[in-house]
Amino acid sequence: MAPQERGAISCRRIVVERFGGVEELREVETTVAAPPPGHTRVKVIAAGVGFTDLMARAGEYLLQRKVPFCPGYELVGEVVDTSGEGMAPGTLVAAALPKMGTYTEYVVLPNWLLVPLPDGLDPHLAAAVPLDYLTALSVLETHGRVARGDTVLIQGASGGVGQALSQLGRRSGLRMYGTASASGSAERLARYGVEYIDYRRQDFETIIREREPHGIQAVFDHIGGANLAKSYRVLAPGGVLVSYAFVGRPGHMISDTVRGAARVKLMNMRPGRRAALCMVPRELKTNRDWYRVSLERLLTLARSGEIEPSIAAIHPLAKASDVHAALERREITGKIVLTAS
Ligand SMILES: NC(=O)c1ccc[n+]([C@@H]2O[C@H](COP(=O)([O-])OP(=O)(O)OC[C@H]3O[C@@H](n4cnc5c(N)ncnc54)[C@H](OP(=O)(O)O)[C@@H]3O)[C@@H](O)[C@H]2O)c1
Structure with a gap:
């Protein structure tokens, strides 16, 4: 293993290499390096699927215009390791990402994006919140x-x-x-x-x-x-x-x-x-305090049942293209969550 890959973890990831139909969602094997300073490596438990992901895959989304990319704006995962003042390994966290990338087993994210999950909140339900x-x-x-x-x-x-x-x-x-x-x-x-x-x-x-x-x-x-x-x-x-x-x-x-x-x-x-x-993907990047306070508040509301994301189904990551196809046919009302573990 090359020195820069020391500590890398192998990872399955869904990638769009060229814009197009659901067949363009390809599963690839990659590695995820140890986090640089100020970052945390997260094992993804669940990733929410939104209509925006379908637009991005087709190349029809204003904020996501380059291939290759990994779709998905939101996740819940478990901290693997961190560099700097991050959370302890094993902590459950949620995040919305400014530039997508949650249809994956592992991801490295800046520490400020990660908000701890309240105790007792179901990770799959939480993945539909951000x-x-x-x-x-x-x-x-x-x-x-x-x-x-x-x-x-x-x-x-x-x-x-x-x-x-x-x-x-x-x-x-x-x-x-x-x-x-x-x-x-x-x-x-x-x-x-x-x-x-x-x-x-x-x-x-x-x-x-x-x-x-x-x-x-x-x-x-x-x-x-x-x-x-x-x-x-x-x-x-x-x-x-x-x-x-x-x-x-x-x-x-x-x-x-x-x-x-x-x-x-x-x-x-x-x-x-x-x-x-x-435009939330931009707003969360330019106003980090708003993002963190708001996501914490929403997760607390989800924990107490005061908001209730409606989960239509939970599917493995490998089924991402079937999920996009069903959403395109408008067969599903409610949120689909992809599970990576
Ligand atoms: N600006 C942002 O930061 C931001 C963030 C998230 C999402 N979005 C965008 O917001 C849009 C909605 O996202 P979503 O995830 O909520 O999608 P969604 O779950 O697919 O919901 C879209 C809803 O629009 C309804 N609809 C379709 N045509 C309509 C019409 N002519 N008049 C009124 N309602 C109509 C559909 O209702 P029926 O099925 O009942 O007909 C459907 O429930 C997408 O374009 C997404 O890209 C923007």
Whole structure:
């Protein structure tokens, strides 16, 4: 073994070597070196799968444009060893990564990214918390700045981020409408006190205008396109549209995202209402204190059952391409977690 590989651990990892379909998720054998100063080597127990991973694999994601890369924004794992003031070996930790890389058996991460898991929190459940719930917290608090009693509309309230918004919104005392279409959405949303709008059969703008003639305080949108103007129109004076993703045309997702973001910025220049963009992978890097305090808070809420990620299934890492295929066919409602051990 070469001197620089001393202490290296062999590791199975899912890698995208070129952008494309689910067949581009390849399992490779690699090694993970001992951590440099200020870093910790982590044995991954569970990695959450999000819709963003599918976009990144296809080369359609603004923040992930280079191959090869290992997908996955979030993980729970066990500290193997550390260099510097890290946590003790065996400590269970969670993290959201600024640049993906959690579909793997081992990973080396900077110490500041690792947040200890509260005792008794199931690691697979915890792996579904970081990205979706940090996004929801950022949408609600950093960008939305909503207050108890405010009325809001959550687009895609049945999705990963949508459910996180619904659960945190209920805790914050919001009145909530939510769009969705998946079967069982009405019952699922009702559990969180969200009034269901079936976006395939109903026009959300008409419904909100009828029921809330003075407008509402916030709309949270991950669709873009025509939704942006419609969402802006249902806002009360002083209201806010928070946009956190854009559905683009296949093959044009990045340019459509850039165009959508520019539209949101222009909307924000109009007087009377606000429009804001939320991008958690960037926010967690630029505001480490917010990231650590928020993730700790969310994991504590998950431990006490005050938020409850809905886990649809747990699959081994080797099944990553089957999981992406099922998500692409929209066969799954809820979160999939990949388990590496
Ligand atoms: N900005 C950030 O930092 C950040 C962080 C995480 C995720 N994201 C992005 O946020 C988006 C959602 O992520 P996710 O993981 O929550 O995805 P997800 O679990 O697949 O949920 C998306 C939801 O959108 C709903 N939907 C589809 N078309 C719709 C429409 N026309 N109107 C309203 N709702 C519609 C679907 O509802 P039905 O199935 O009920 O139809 C689905 O539940 C993705 O684009 C992702 O990349 C951004």
